[in-house]
Amino acid sequence: MADIVYVETDLVKAEISTRGGTIQRLELLDYAVDNKKPDVKVQLFSPTADTFYIAQSGLLGVNPESAPNHDAIYKIDQQSFKLTEGEDELKVSMLWSGPNGITVKKEFIFHRGSYLIDVRHQVINGGEESWTARDYSQLQRTEPTEGSRFTTYSYTGGVYYTIDDKYSKITFEEMAEKSLNLDSAESWTAMIQHYFVSAWIPPAEQVEHFYSNSLPGGRYLLGSYSPSITVAAGETRSFDRKLFVGPKLQDVLEPIAKGLELTVDYGWLTVIAVPIHWVLKQIHQVVGNWGWAIIILTILIKAIFYKLSETSYKSMANMRKLTPRLQALKDRYGDDKQRLNQAMMDLYKTEKVNPLGGCLPIVVQIPVFIALYWVLLESVEMRHAPFMLWIDNLSVKDPYFVLPLIMGVSMFIQQKLNPAPPDPMQAKIMMSLPFIFTIFFAFFPAGLVLYWVVNNIVSITQQWYITRKIEQGGS
Known part of the structure; x- marks a missing residue:
């Protein structure tokens, strides 16, 4: 019968089963879990069926x-451990005795x-024959239940790192379809979710074999094992690994293992997002x-891209000035598309206006602002962070929907500054977007909406100034 060992440090409370030292x-x-209930802590590992998530490790010999x-089943003399003041580390040791004089001490x-x-x-071979085994570590969990369709997306599933493939994801669906089967040194395996990660890290020089599996009961398994090691009679050898279980803090993860900071998952824009996160900190x-x-960073980025924005807004302002003349051409030529298009091209050429001139500067900025979006979404530092007034948590939706409403109004004002689309149907669709985005962003974390509000307000200010200057005959 397995016992439960209780462990408490300054950062974690853990339960370790003497069955396997799991x-x-x-x-x-x-x-x-909730900033309004500070006593209810985030429980990353759990033996409960619907939230099942555990870290297993052990040794595999020539026979079970x-x-x-x-x-x-391990034996242990003490069932409660606590890191006391003045202590820097806490050791939890349990023993297993096997056939032929083999003793294994498992230490956390x-x-x-x-x-x-x-x-x-730690393997102590007190027998008369050599003994061979390999060590392994694995994470096993159920797939979390889906949240609301209005919540922001953040990847939950398996990830691993190898020399050749670098940082790779393996979804629960992929684990169900096909088992992972590859070898690499300088590697690790992990399960990630929004803000938190658990990762097994073997010695960097050790070549590991990676595996995955789909188990009954909706459980998924991701792990790796080492090459076999022989312990001669009378010899003592150790198998060592590390387990990280905690928040996805980049500066904490980076020194632990190569690429582990990538579990802060910014996707394909990581190269842009990492420096943005550094500046934000x-x-x-x-x-x-x-x-x-967030406000200062958004303004800084808008300032950096001011010249590009200026080019875009100038083009839009010039197009806005031409709107009455374009409408007159449309009235003149009616359904004669060929003559209408030719007349429009002649007008653009005469007035030296590029109808696409406002697009390229905006396209160049899009990756940066998407990267900033992911930084705000993924940064655990902003979890439960207060701002001011009624916003006491930037990582959840605005409780009174004030920021989404301001964002919707700002989008509407921005559209009024842009040249109206020539097609009536397209114009109606564009006018409906502020309403649609207001509903959509109402369920986004307040920190993300704050970023969009500031971005829109700064953009409106820039665009209004440039448009007014051009309409008054400036350049």
Whole structure:
């Protein structure tokens, strides 16, 4: 019968089963589920059926009885461990005794101020024959239930890192369709979700074999195992791994293993998002408020792209001046598309206006603003971060929908500054967009909506100034 070992440090509370030394429950003490209920902590690992998520590790011998896998029963003298003041690490040790004089001591070493756990299998061969086994580690979980269709998307599933493939995702659907089967050194496996990650990290020089599987009960498994190691009679050898279980903090993850910081998943815009995140953090260190940091960063980016925006807005303003004359041409030529298009091209040429001149500057800026969007969505630093007034949590929707309404109004004003589409149907569709986006953004985190509001207000200011200048005969 398995016992439960209770562990508490300054950052985590954990439950370890003596069946295999499986970490079956882990709470993050610095992260509450809800900022209004600070005593209810985020539980990353859980043995409960509907939220099942555990970290397993063990040894595989030439036969199941010769080494302790994740089903083996360990013995332990103490069932409660707590990191006390003045201690920097906490060791939890359990023993397994096997046939032919083999003893395995499994150790979990927790560190103060760290979410990284050292996991060691120390093999003592007290027999007369050599003994061979490999060690393995795996994460097993159920697929989380789908949230509201109005919530923001963040990837939940498996990821791994190899020398050849670098950072790769493996979804639950892919695990069900085909098992992972590859080898690599400098590697790790992980399960990620919004804001948090659990990752097994073997020694960097060790070549690991990666595997995955789909299990009954809607459970999915991702792990890796080492090459076989032989322990001679009378010899003691150790198998070492590390387990990270905690928030996706880039500066914490980066030193642990190559590429581990990529679990902060910015997608294909990572190369742009990483420096944006760094600048955002530097601003926050000065102002001490993530809301104001978002506002200042958005204004800085708009300032950097001012010349591109100016080119775009000038083109739109010139097109706006031509709108009455374009309408007159349309009235003159009616359904004669060929003559109408030719007359429009002649007008553009005479007035030296490029109808596409406003597009390219906007297209160039799009990757940067999408990257900023993902930075705001993925940054755990902004989870439960207050801003001001009624917004006490930037990571959830505005409770009174004030920011989405301001954003919708700002979109409407922006459209009024743009030249009206010549097609009436297209014009109606464009006029409906502010209403549609208001509904859509009403369920987005307040931090993201704040970014769009500031971006729109700065854009309106720039566009109004440039449009007014051109309409008054400036250039």
